[in-house]
Amino acid sequence: MLKIVLLGTGNLAVHLFDALATNKFATVIQVFGRNKEALSYFQDRTDITDSKDNIRDADLYICAVSDDAIKAVSQYPRHKEAIILHCSGAVPLTALPGDCKRGVFYPLQTFSKGRSIDFTKVPICVEAENNEVLEVLLALGKSISETCVAIDSDQRKALHLAAVFANNFTNHLFERAAAICADNKLPFNLLKPLIEETVAKLDTLSPLEAQTGPARRGDQYTQEKHLNLMTDLRDREIYRILSQAIEEKYGNQL
Amino acid sequence: MLKIVLLGTGNLAVHLFDALATNKFATVIQVFGRNKEALSYFQDRTDITDSKDNIRDADLYICAVSDDAIKAVSQYPRHKEAIILHCSGAVPLTALPGDCKRGVFYPLQTFSKGRSIDFTKVPICVEAENNEVLEVLLALGKSISETCVAIDSDQRKALHLAAVFANNFTNHLFERAAAICADNKLPFNLLKPLIEETVAKLDTLSPLEAQTGPARRGDQYTQEKHLNLMTDLRDREIYRILSQAIEEKYGNQL
Structure with a gap:
């Protein structure tokens, strides 16, 4: 023992x-x-x-x-x-x-x-x-x-970084989604099935395949409308950066 | 009928x-x-x-x-x-x-x-x-x-925006985590239990309460190390913006 x-x-x-x-x-x-x-x-x-x-x-x-x-x-x-x-x-x-x-x-x-x-x-x-x-x-x-x-050590460092993306940052996006719901008198629970399916999808699709949304399809019109809805400057910045990253990834950049 | x-x-x-x-x-x-x-x-x-x-x-x-x-x-x-x-x-x-x-x-x-x-x-x-x-x-x-x-219409617009944060952007973070794993010969599956717990936590904690990680505790040292690990400029930008947003939220900004 x-x-x-x-x-x-x-x-x-x-x-x-x-x-x-x-x-x-x-x-x-x-x-x-x-x-x-x-x-x-x-x-x-x-x-x-x-x-x-x-x-x-x-x-x-x-x-x-x-x-x-x-x-x-x-x-x-x-x-x-x-x-x-x-x-x-x-x-x-x-x-x-x-x-x-x-x-x-x-x-x-x-x-x-x-x-x-x-x-x-x-x-x-x-x-x-x-x-x-x-x-x-x-x-x-x-x-x-x-x-x-x-x-090895390098892999552990990388894994820790990947975990920050997969857990810490993801949780912050949930927090922003919850804040948007609260500002509009909507229960955050409405988003739970969507969040659960976002994760459940990973069992059958890679996240690269699972991507959807306005940035994925290069829909500038919806993105502009979303940006105009946000008053929080930090939220707008997060929206812009992540949308740009998705557009680049899928070759939709104008 | x-x-x-x-x-x-x-x-x-x-x-x-x-x-x-x-x-x-x-x-x-x-x-x-x-x-x-x-x-x-x-x-x-x-x-x-x-x-x-x-x-x-x-x-x-x-x-x-x-x-x-x-x-x-x-x-x-x-x-x-x-x-x-x-x-x-x-x-x-x-x-x-x-x-x-x-x-x-x-x-x-x-x-x-x-x-x-x-x-x-x-x-x-x-x-x-x-x-x-x-x-x-x-x-x-x-x-x-x-x-x-x-x-109403305003609530629907807000809900759609919240869904972009909760699903589209979250999925992109999963994709970046998967890319970091792939670059370091690590199976993405290692992160799955963490991702599942990130979501399961929302049943008992609000995302505001559930936040953890270097930015949450104002750990600049680990954040610097993470930034130095990344070669992809877009990943570094995402890391910076989201870390800043979390630090501000929890009053850890230097």
């Missing part, structure tokens, strides 16, 4: 802990965190500590902390024969201490408080400096998820 | 025809279209014609044609006591002939060839010049969908 100490008590730590609860390959022997309230979530189910001096020896340490805390927190474990991992898409492996067996365990998902996630469906992208560590990470990943793949 | 003639043979006409196939309130007595091949889809199930002179008298005509064909095609029926509808989010009701009972029947969904749509889940937004027509449209809408609401 692989003994794990989880460093961190945020959303990701909670989701990871829950995913590992019934794991046959690994067990979380301790959770470390500064925030006593957040730490209390784990107290009945494993050992907890808020002191870095009390971090136990383990086979593997997982830094499930925010990007800017990884460097500091990963220094805390003193058991240098162990593997140490962070879970970030954006932080280099070399942010971890050089005298440890370093690796990255990047679950490609958005974790929110209070939303349960089926971890078996979360792709886990792993990275390590040598095959021995990589094998452990692949085994750990496959013990909690159906999809665990080895990627 | 409301007798309907369907004008048009494209994706929407096919989906509407199928949705009306077992309807107890209305029946499609004829489909008119210029494209004989497209018309053949309907031939075993109702009367068809490719000649405007053979369009039959009906209670209601539905122009399920492209926006720029609505004005011309809606002139074809000669039975002026009938109700005539178009299905566009972007075209004014007044594009229909003034000597008819005019209305709009706007199904808020994206229709693609070969993808079956559960019409009972498609919100239908109706609009008419008088209550008599509106009642017929609401009854027709409710006979095929769980959600049928009366909206």
Whole structure:
């Protein structure tokens, strides 16, 4: 049984802990965190500590902390024969201490408080400096998820960027759509089936094939009418840039 | 039984025809279209014609044609006591002939060839010049969908614009994410669970609450790294504008 100490008590730590609860390959022997309230979530189910001096020896340490805390927190474990991992898409492996067996365990998902996630469906992208560590990470990943793949640092950076387009920016467009609805006394729920079908389409069509709309068909008249409807300058700018990008893509540029 | 003639043979006409196939309130007595091949889809199930002179008298005509064909095609029926509808989010009701009972029947969904749509889940937004027509449209809408609401012209324009943000632009971001994956030899499928959760979150959080990512937390360092990763100037522009919009929204602007 692989003994794990989880460093961190945020959303990701909670989701990871829950995913590992019934794991046959690994067990979380301790959770470390500064925030006593957040730490209390784990107290009945494993050992907890808020002191870095009390971090136990383990086979593997997982830094499930925010990007800017990884460097500091990963220094805390003193058991240098162990593997140490962070879970970030954006932080280099070399942010971890050089005298440890370093690796990255990047679950490609958005974790929110209070939303349960089926971890078996979360792709886990792993990275390590040598095959021995990589094998452990692949085994750990496959013990909690159906999809665990080895990627390199450049691929991880690209994947994190792609995730910003696919999740963060997409969500902002939903927010703007919701704002337009609210301004016109329309329930945002009217758009939900459309949004769901936008995503469901990706099962049978590539997004390149699935594109529709005024910019796709080079319909300048409708685009002008839409631009005139918007009073928010930022919305107009987003509309213009994305429409231009779509027109260029499909060769509709005037 | 409301007798309907369907004008048009494209994706929407096919989906509407199928949705009306077992309807107890209305029946499609004829489909008119210029494209004989497209018309053949309907031939075993109702009367068809490719000649405007053979369009039959009906209670209601539905122009399920492209926006720029609505004005011309809606002139074809000669039975002026009938109700005539178009299905566009972007075209004014007044594009229909003034000597008819005019209305709009706007199904808020994206229709693609070969993808079956559960019409009972498609919100239908109706609009008419008088209550008599509106009642017929609401009854027709409710006979095929769980959600049928009366909206006015300004609301329909706004809804169409919101749909461009929620569907067209979102899909383009998926396309850019897929391109970034392809450039880095990563399968786009890795992003699917993230995309699905982005949408599933909207059931419990507003998009305003659901926002995450570097721009949301004002993380300039990660944003700079992302910008440096992109070689496509259009992608960089999209990244900048959307990040700025998110930063402004959450008060993180430097």
